[in-house]
Amino acid sequence: MDELSQRDCVPCRGGVPPLAAAELNALNDQLDPGWEVIGGHHLQREFELDDFRSAMAFTVGVGEMAEEQGHHPDIHLSWGKVKILVWTHKIDGLTESDFILAARADAIYCHAH
16 A cells, blocks of 8 residues: 555556456555455445544544545545545546555545544
């Protein structure tokens, strides 16, 4: 996870194939076990936090990181929970940058606790 979280997302211009199963598994093994690869299409994780304010602060942190990286996940905020879904929209599948963004979100979560 540390290696991925230190890397930067690479903008996808389309025209590249989504990652295959072996590549997905290798990258997923580098993430916190809370992340799931859903249907080979996207990554998903639900983070638990102490209250709404903590969940909002985490959401803002992930949003700022995503904007800096130029790679934007779907973020669902509720009381004490934040669910993140990430995939590369231009290819409607997963790229290495999705795993980098997931690892960076994990790093933000670890710093919040």
